Amino acid sequence: MIPAQFDYVRPESLADACRELASDEDAKALAGGQSLLPLLRLRLAYPSKLVDLGRLPGLSGVHDRGDHVFIGALTTHDEVMRAPVVTSGAPLVALATATVADPAIRHRGTFGGSLAHADPAGDLPAAILALDGVIVAASAQGEREIPAAEFFVDYLETSLRAGEILVGVKIPKLGEGWGFHYEKFHRTAQSWAIVGVAAAVRRSNGAIAEARIALTNMGPTPVRARATETALQGVELGDQVRQACEEAAAGASPPADLHAQPDYRRHLARVLTHRAVRTAAGSP
Known part of the structure; x- marks a missing residue:
């Protein structure tokens, strides 16, 4: 499909880019374009102006x-x-x-x-x-x-x-003692996550001292699994970790679409969180 008509500008400075965006409430910033261009082709987005940020100095690295x-x-x-x-x-x-x-x-x-x-x-x-x-x-x-x-x-x-x-x-750098893992369930290697789990775990004296967990595609925004983070404090690796991860989807509002229903996404959140936490904690 062909995108709707729009104006195109390619400012040379950050100040000019901010002015262009502020001058038109329907303007959109264009960076790599890998997310925006498909929306334009499908006419899911109708910007009146694209402000190309590609030449702006100092924004990479x-x-x-x-x-x-x-x-x-x-x-x-x-x-x-x-x-x-x-x-x-x-x-x-x-x-x-x-x-x-x-x-x-x-x-x-x-x-x-x-x-x-x-x-x-x-x-x-x-x-x-x-x-x-x-x-x-x-x-x-x-x-x-x-x-x-x-x-x-x-x-x-x-x-x-x-x-x-x-x-x-x-x-922020979390320092020594932390382990990390990102667990993702998707249909194909290139597709969006049906559910994903980002986990950071700090162990002390054989137990989990602290955990930070956020979920992908479990609501209209990324979701922090606070209930599981709290339940994991002081827990040794084993069945207690699995029990703590049963709370991973608490408070989430997973969507329903062609790929998964909410109940299935809640199940995935529990399973994937358990995998991500164990891996981040260094457990096989």
Whole structure:
């Protein structure tokens, strides 16, 4: 299908890009285009203007900033998953990014674009939520930081304001003693997750001291499995872990579609969370 008519601009500076977006409430930012272009072709999106961010300087690259890793918005998925700074400082992000679509899309799609698209079936939002990441947005008024828990508002909707551009993501380093895993159930290697689980687990004296778990495609936004996180505290690996993971879907509102019904997704959430927690904790 042919997209509806729209204007196209390619600003040379971040300030110009923010002005272009602020001048038209129906304008859309274009980064890698791997999420937006299919929506345009299917006429599920009708922007009056596309603001191409591809030439903006300083929005790509991965940086070690001491207590956190900073990932520029225009950094491609392939660059993120291969960056030593990410694999050492934020390994859960590398694990989740490696499952995004296929190599062709990972070489073109951008890290910031995926988060701004805010598809709850996407792999990155859950990983950023589990790690308490912080989204950095810029506008004509300057920069502001948005905690991941406040960034994802609804299906394909974020808390970015008119004229704001996602410029990067700050991911805290969790330090020693943590293990990580991203478990994903999908129909084919390139498809969206039917359910995914991002897990970070810290063990101490043979027991789980702390866990952070977020779920993919279990609601209109990524979902933090708070009940299971609480139930896992102080638990030794074994049947108690499985029992704690039975609460993984508590409070979630999984969708119904051609691929799965809500009850099946709740079942997957319990099973996949158990697998992800055990793997992150270093248990076979």
